[in-house]
């Protein structure tokens with residue numbers, strides 16, 4: 001049974017789809033509205049893909065619309081580069097948002113909401129330090145207590161909050177807090193901070209603001225402004241739901257509702273923008289789009305298709321318990337799709353020269369199918385001559401009985417060409433094999449073979465007269481352990497030293513000269529590859545997306 005089959009089959013509705021279906025059936029909403037709310041503090045990763053497929057999937061299935069909303073309330077870590085990267089990635093995954101919004105678009109509105117809360121006696125300006133606030137909060141088993149600032153009058157709070165906005169105070173000098181319940185069993189309800197002072201330049205509002213809303217005072221309110229019906233987030237926000245609902249009730253604004261689902265993590269990698277940023281900054285990888293990164297940009301450069309990523313998200317499904325999905329599942333999805341669409345090409349990674357001593361033609365054009373899975377892909381001409389290259393490890397001088405590749409006196413078929421037999425092994429002075437002299441069987445041509453010779457092995461090859469050198473990046477998993485983020489010590493201790501192996505001067509058949517960025521190929525018997533955007537006219541570079549079979553478990557590298 002394959003890895004992917006082992007994961008739960010998702011045929012029916014997931015639990016969120018069931019909720020939406022029931023809400024629509026009960027007439028609670030005429031149509032639904034969802035949003036995908038990334039914080040632009042890094043590039044999207046495979047975990048975000050689950051959230052994207054879920055949010056956009058709901059409105060694709062039930063109608064309505066999905067907004068893209070940048071949750072840009074933290075000026076220090078957010079950048080326009082990330083905004084652009086995120087938009088590109090969502091579009092590439094195949095989704096279109098109804099509106100592009102920014103939480104920062106609502107700063108003025110949120111400020112008005114805060115004034116409203118102050119006027120209702122439900123928010124106050126607190127001068128305590130963050131340590132004092134933490135101490136006064138109590139513990140999960142001990143209630144917290146209010147300090148004297150909570151006694152401030154509405155007028156005083158209004159004046160101080162305005163002065164906070166005007167930038168009269170330094171960072172950390174004051175905060176605005178909701179006045180909820182210091183005795184609540186939910187720690188987040190113990191007078192949560194709504195606004196903090198931060199004299200920092202924001203990527204969109206510049207220096208306009210000296211105060212910025214906290215997550216709890218931005219997220220639900222933004223949902224409400226956009227009339228989001230089903231606000232889907234991950235499980236760590238369960239305790240925030242009470243504040244979410246409290247604020248909507250007290251502000252008397254559109255009643256969006258929050259629903260939580262479990263994070264999806266992928267084995268042998270990290271799904272945290274902060275940690276991925278560290279890999280980039282400390283140069284463990286070449287950038288956010290390094291093909292070993294679990295980012296959408298990295299997966300794209302690695303040769304993954306949007307279809308394979310969507311298929312992966314569908315297969316792993318939506319649930320309530322966090323889970324670690326084996327990287328083999330994502331790789332399986334890539335193979336499934338690439339097998340259907342990738343053009344077949346021949347590339348010899350470690351060439352060994354073969355001379356066909358009895359081939360007397362100048363050469364001839366043969367044909368090879370571009371994709372046996374897709375008859376419409378047709379065939380391409382490949383030239384055959386008396387000088388070829390095969391893979392060095394497809395030959396063995398002293399072969400065991402069951403060796404079906406080439407060995408002295410043995411016969412193999414060359415893909416889409418002839419059966420050859422190895423007659424002589426040529427070595428240099430040091431004893432290295434430099435050439436094989438072979439003979440071919442003229443009546444064994446593929447498709448019209450009447451030689452009567454039975455061979456078990458078929459080898460890929462290239463023609464010495466027209467092949468050209470390429471560089472190949474063989475990528476493997478970035479980490480040696482399943483869960484580097486939670487392993488003992490630093491996650492950087494677990495980087496796989498063999499995550500990139502470069503093969504210089506592999507020899508490719510000429511059809512690959514026409515490859516364009518984004519084209520995907522199966523190099524016969526080798527795996528799936530795509531052209532890297534760093535390629536130039538002089539040097540084509542191909543990235544290995546996945547091997548043909550799952551070899552990780554066996555070698556345990």
Ligand code: ATP
Pocket residue numbers: 036037038039040046047048050051071232233234262263264265271272273274
């Ligand atoms: P990170 O720790 O990588 O920054 P995040 O949750 O802080 O993750 P956001 O930009 O806030 O990143 O996430 C946007 C949306 O994607 C949120 O709704 C979030 O819950 C969801 N999301 C993030 N990571 C995952 C994951 N691993 N699985 C499912 N959904 C995720």
Ligand code: MG
Pocket residue numbers: 039
């Ligand atoms: Mg976040």
